Structure formats: structure tokens, C-alpha cells
Amino acid sequence: MLVLALVAALDAFTIRVEGFTVDATLSSAELPVPRTNVEAWVESAARNVVRYLGRAPVGRVPLRIRVGGRGAIGSGRMFGGEGDVAIRINLGPATTPASLETDWVLTHEMFHLALPDLPEGREWMEEGFATYLEPVARVRRGRMAEAELWQGLVDGLPKGLAKAEGPGFDADGSWGPTYWGGAGFWLLADVAIRERTAGRKSLVDAVDAILDAGGNGAEQWTVERLVATGDKATGVPVLRELYEKMGPRPMRIDLAALWKRLGVVPGPGGVTFDDGAPQAAIRRAITRP
Template sequence: MFVTFRILRTARALGLLWVMAMSIGNSDALGNGPHQPAIAFSQSLAVGSATLQIDFSDGPLDLPRSEIVQRIQTAAQAVATYYGRFPAPRTRILVIPVAGQHGVLQGTTWGNRSGFSAFLRLRIGQSTTREELASDWVITHELVHTALPSLPDDQHWLEEGIASYVEPIARVQAGQLSATRIWADMMQGMPNGEPEPHDRGLDVTHTWGRTYWGGAMFCLMADVEIRKQTGNRRGLQDALRAIVAAGGSIDKEWPLPHVLDIGDQATGTHVLEQMYARWSVTPVPVDLPQLWTQLGVRSTTHGVTFDASAPLAAIRDAITTHLPPKSL
């Protein structure tokens, strides 16, 4: 599963990174076989009942490896907060230093590799600063990918949409981001997910904007609709937690109707099934300005502010409120 960067960078840069990511082959990706990189350092972390094995391939890093391990642990804790547990029982993370570069450059996630439920490859620049590492979202995005069964290529947008939508919410629930920050990002980024002329639905139109932001917009609208239908007692988080609780991590390959059915049963609705039936084959535009008004999200010269009197203000607040797990 390939990563792009959020709209905090320009849409042009995002498009270029999409092309770059799609061109990266898998021949040396998994850290095994004839091109297996030399492992210079390895450490295991426990996140609840799950184990994360972090391997660093040989290469220069200006930051101590311990700080990168800590950042991975922070990201894993955010994912565990959102899902009520860390989704994959055994996860391997291969960190590949990239000489002369800054930041977390690229991440890819696979399921069921060499005895691990999930395998992540992270390319991290040698010259990455503490500030760049602290502000990174790529690691959390990739770890969210562990929380959904692998889907066919036509539904790749749902994998990326969930990861793009859940990642910042998980970080807010874990106390790592402010709610105003992520709503500002959504206001800026969601227009990239709107259907364009000749769009034929998310299962058919596999552009960067529709795959990432279109998938995230599907998740936002599903979250809002579930909360409307349940009096704000249930949301998309309940659906996604139920999928994980049923064993639906990345090492499984389940048909999408089964995945959606588990989520809908958890919320007592048919929102996911009904929305997928429409959005998958039909270009569904969203009146985003109206949605922000209903949610009480306002963009001002000083940033985003919240309107507590808006019709869906309680839903906006509930989306980013930590939901205690029923069991770990």
C-alpha cells in the first residue's frame, strides 16, 4: 500500500509523489531473498498484546535510532487508541536510511510476510530532524493499513481512504494533534476527492485524488451518516473496530461485502453497504461548504474555529473524542 503526502504540501507535489510511489517495485521490498539488506539494529516493542519488531538496515542516520523507535511506538499507540487494540498481532517494520535526505520519505505495507501478520517498509532520510520526525504522519498512516483485510485492486481506494481518514483522528484521540488542525486539513484537502468530468465511481476511477481524498471523503460522509442514523451513539470507528475484533487485519483476504456487513452490524445500520453500492460505480459529488457549515467548522484568517451551535456540532466533536475500548 503506497503513501502520498497530505495537502499540507501542494497538490502538484502530491501528484508527483503518487507517480513516484506507483513506480517503486517490490523486488527488494520485503527484506528477504537474495537482496536482503543487512540489519544493523533490531528492537521489539509491545503494544498491548501485539509485538512490533523494528529492524534498521545498515545506513547513516543523524538521529539516534532510539528516537525513531520512540516515534514508531507513539504512532502505534495512536492506532491502538483508535481501534481499541493494535490490529496486527505480529508486525515487522524495516527502516531503510536514505543518505542525504530529510523526513519520512515513503512507506509501504503488506500483509502475511515471513511469519508476520504485517510488514512495513519505511524509508527515512539520513538528515531527518527531531521536528520533522515529531510532525510525521506517514508512520501512523502505514500502521492504520494493518487494520483492514487486503482488498482487490478495484477497492484500493477504500484501503487508502480509511488510512487517510483515520490517521489524523487517531492522533487527536491519543493527544498528539489538535482537532482544529485536522479539520483545517480536511477543509483544504477534501476538494481533491471530488469527482471530475468522466469520473465513473471509486471502483473505476483510480486517480490520486479519488483514491486518497475520495476514499477519505467516503469515510467522512459514512461517519456522519452513521451518527445521524444512530443519534450519535455509533460512528465509523465502531464499524472499523468491529472488523478488527472479527480478525480482519491486513494478513486476511476477505470479500468486501463481508467486511462491510461486519461494520454495518456493529452500527445497526446499512450505511456502508448502501454508500458503497452508490459511490463505487457513480460519481457522487459532496457539497463540502454546506457540510462544513452543518458541522460548525469555519475557516478564518486565524485558522479554523468551531461553531458550537451548528446542527452537527455534536457529531463533529464525537468524531475526534476518544472512545474507550470495551476490551483489549
């Protein structure tokens, strides 16, 4: 079972969730919220990631929490790729217990620990990975509603669609394709792996194999190694095929057809679900705890 240990200290605490240790340091003891809320926030984010992966992304990560600045929770960043990892995040004066409860930023940063650093131009794969998995992991833990996840994808993915003319995502680099185009890549990959293995494998099997091969956020890999390692684990060349379609050249994605297949029904009052859709079972499996 998951084990949580809180080590009390004035400006530092340690969270352990299974084999995942987060060494947090606070830049100030003058927090905008009770300290126990901050500790629970870090523990919950760690648990989101470990629960989804079924393992620790890395053994240990330093987490530098900068107290102050402006706003609430923000300026999250994972530093990696040079043999080490670290996460930095800002806790502004507007932080409330409620904003810690619903925060996505720290979970997003922790998902960056579960994929190696890729060469320049492949940030869309790294950001898309964290953008897709963060809400999925929170839904699986009951920290976010299923409809909110799909609504976020319905609203977000159009911002990442490739232009019909012009470069693929490797040469784009703008915000929409980086975050939402990348999220679309990993969603399509997850769906296709499940479809082509009749539900026996999913994206997590690919990630597990990549982590087994040492491909966490501390390491630098090529895209070729990433997709080959992931595809070998699932037994279907989904990552390679999808990368070849989206990376070097633009790929049109028919989102309306995707939502129809998955049984995601956009509407004025928010998304609803059609469990009679051909791939409704895949949609439900993505968020099953």
C-alpha cells in the first residue's frame, strides 16, 4: 500500500509515496495557507503520478517551493536531462486551501519526470505527455470529474491542430501545438494502443518500458529510441506511426469523428457521454481507477 511519511522541519519536508521521494524545501515559513495543506498538496500530486504509472517515475526529486511573488500556484518547471531532476514551483499570496485541492500544475510537473528529455523541437511530445496525463491521473484518483477531463480535451485540442499547410509539430514550436497538439498525440496513441491490442495494452505499458530502460526525466533520449522502446512493450507500432504522421509534417485530425467514436458528446451545457458509441469502452478504460 501507499505509505506517506511527513518529516517535520521548519523549511523542509519529505513526502514518500511508495518508492517516490519528494524532498521539498520552502523559501519561507510564512505560508499563505496552513503548512499541513501544503504537505497534503505535494503528497496528492505524488500520489496522482504513482497511482497512474503503478510505480515511481524517479526515486527522488528535490522540489523547491518558492513562497511569494504574485497570484496563487504557478511558474512550475521541471529541470532534467542532465543526469538529474528537480522541480520548482511558486506558491503566491493568493494560494488558498481550495486552490491547492484543485491544482494541476504540480501533477503536470511530476509527469515530466516520467519521460526522458528529448531533442530540441520535440518539446511538443514532452509537454503533450504531461498535458494529457495530468487530468487523466486526477480523474482516476477521484480528484477531478470525468466530464471535466473530456471537456478540457474538447476545448483544448482544437488549439493544437496542425495547419493544413506548413510544418509538422517538430518545426512549429508555438504554444497550441506544443501543449495541445502534443496532448492529442498521446490521446490518439493511448486510444490506438488499446484498440489494436483489444484492450490488453495501453499507454502506461509503453511508459513503463521506457522507465524500465532508464528513460526518466533525468536522461536524454532520441525520439527514435523512445518510440521503439514504447512500441516494443505494446507490440504495436503506434508511437512510431503516429510520430511519423505528426512530427515531420502536418496531420489533420478529425476531432468530431474522434469524439463520436469515443462517445464524447459536446453540448452547450458541457460534454455528456454516449455509452453506445463504438469505442465507449476505451474511453471508460482510460479513466478507470
